[in-house]
Amino acid sequence: MAVRIRFALHGLRRRPMFHIVAMNARSKRDGKPLEMLGTYNPKPDLNEKTKQITLNFERTKYWLGVGAQPSDGVRFLLERAGLLPPRPLFPKVERSPLATEQKN
Numbered sequence: 001m002a003v004r005i006r007f008a009l010h011g012l013r014r015r016p017m018f019h020i021v022a023m024n025a026r027s028k029r030d031g032k033p034l035e036m037l038g039t040y041n042p043k044p045d046l047n048e049k050t051k052q053i054t055l056n057f058e059r060t061k062y063w064l065g066v067g068a069q070p071s072d073g074v075r076f077l078l079e080r081a082g083l084l085p086p087r088p089l090f091p092k093v094e095r096s097p098l099a100t101e102q103k104n
Helices: 057-065 072-081 097-103
Strands: 003-012 015-024 035-041 052-055
Touching: 003 057, 003 072, 015 057, 035 057, 052 072, 057 072
Parallel strands: none
Antiparallel strands: 003 015, 015 035, 035 052
């Protein structure tokens, strides 16, 4: 069973609230999760001007350790939280020797 760490949409219209959940990769976006790992509120508070994120670090590390793949949005938050190393801006691309010979 492939497990993904992703967002599950909750909240009201124009006021989204996301749960960060571990789910089967083939289940629906708002389906029943295996475990809820945290919450993310993308709308900043009017008083504090900050977005709210809560995350259970121990359980998130566990799911990453057993091979759960985070979605792109969750990966960005986990990189900012320090749970994942940042992705390289320009990944190295290895070229085949045939491509370099044809160029010359």
